[in-house]
Amino acid sequence: MSEKLKDAVLAEAKEARATAHDVVTSGAYLYPFKGIIFFATHKDLWRPFVSRAGRTITLGLGVTSAMFFFTYVPQMALMAFTSGPFAAISAAILVLSESSAITNLLSRAFLVEDALVDTFDGTLIARDQEPLVAQGRQIKPRSGGGDIMARMGRAVKQPLARFSPRSLLRSLLYLPLNLIPVVGTMLYIFMQGKRAGPALHTRYFQLKGWNASKREEWIANNRGAYTGLGIAAFVLEMVPFASIPLSFTNAVGAALWAADLEKATK
Template sequence: MLSRVAGSAQARAQEVVYVFSSSSFSSSVYTRGIVYFATHRALWRPFLSRVVPTLTVQAAVTVPMFMFTYLPQLSVLVWVYGPLAVVSTALLVLNESSAIASIFTRNLILKGALLDTFDATLVSRGAAAAVREGREVHPGSDPVAKLGKVLKSPLDGFSFGRYLLHLWLNLIPLVGTFFFIVLQGRARGLGIHERYFQLKAWSKGRKSDWFKLHVGSYTAFGVVANLLEMVPVASMLFSFTNTVGAALWAADVEEMDMRVAEQIGNKKYR
């Protein structure tokens, strides 16, 4: 089983070159998310309503993780990384803390707020028709206030089992932590548009073809999103800005689809 996992990890690691060839695009996506969130106060409401409980959970996880797991893991990784183990272990503990905290916060605290943020961003970009496929949308000017009852709930894309399968990569000298972060970013990136695909009823085949064309951009976005969400205290804020960035990207895809459909329609009636 370990050999199969290693083979899979090696194959996916070959995407790294392609990932960084797409990094300029992905950086514009998460940067747009930060700017758009900062300049659209209506989107702050779901974020502000969850600040205290989320930060409490993150602190309750991160502080004990560093107190009780940093030194034991450092004592192992120092044999692999030497002096670099100090940084590698810190990154590993931050990643572990982020993964554990995400299980609680995303499922119990942030799930509804992030969904509202994604849908509200689509509405604010003029994609209310797409959002209506998955929830009620009321008249009004405030994109968050316009959101009504959820008719289709998205599936959670985080897999703790996959996270554990990739965790052993940190034992590979020098490059292990790097590949671990890239593979986790790939898994994260490929899940950021599940809500949009659900709203548009994309088939598995269409999603697969789309990912093949854009896997580098999705992976690069996922890597940066994960790294931002590992930052203590600011991780919650980045969870929302990353969600906004993903929604803006989805809105771009929706606009592209609408233009293509319009062009096809115009050709039909010529």
């Protein structure tokens, strides 16, 4: 691990201690779990996920198979120094986590970007935030059936970033932290959660019409809440073979929080 990476890890560890209280008291970490319940009880929101399910499952199986073929044995050898007789199990868990992270990054960049936007917007409409959604897409009049997704017109703004090699590289550089039992894994989750939290509200910021400075100010003032949101969402997306469906429920959870923020300001 380079000196620069060590310094970054130490800085993140200090920040983790400083923000731990805010993470717990904010309650934002509950929204990804609320998203699971809301998604399960609103079948209209399933449509974007179902339309991408076949391709994302194929991608996940391909990435996971390749990772086990090329990286399982080398990582098991390294884990033997830290996990002893449990090296085989620890290495398998690590490879599954790595596969999940890579699958999620690739699928978001190339397969499910538009579907996540639709899911986020659909959740906002379900929570009576049509004026907000109208800032980023056309909304059709209510019909007799009440189908949320049927009311979704053409999106006039697409906020989610395309594939970023830097994001993938950063995620891969932090993966060795998992070789450190308990503490390393907790720090890895914190660092990824800190990044993931604000990203879950990219669409919200765009619908609000905020520029970069306004977004950064808002995130800085709510750092603990966004870190808690990101940690919970990231942990869920680490679940092997379930990262893609859980990325949709995380989008729902993020939209539920956005709806509550809007109601709190009125």
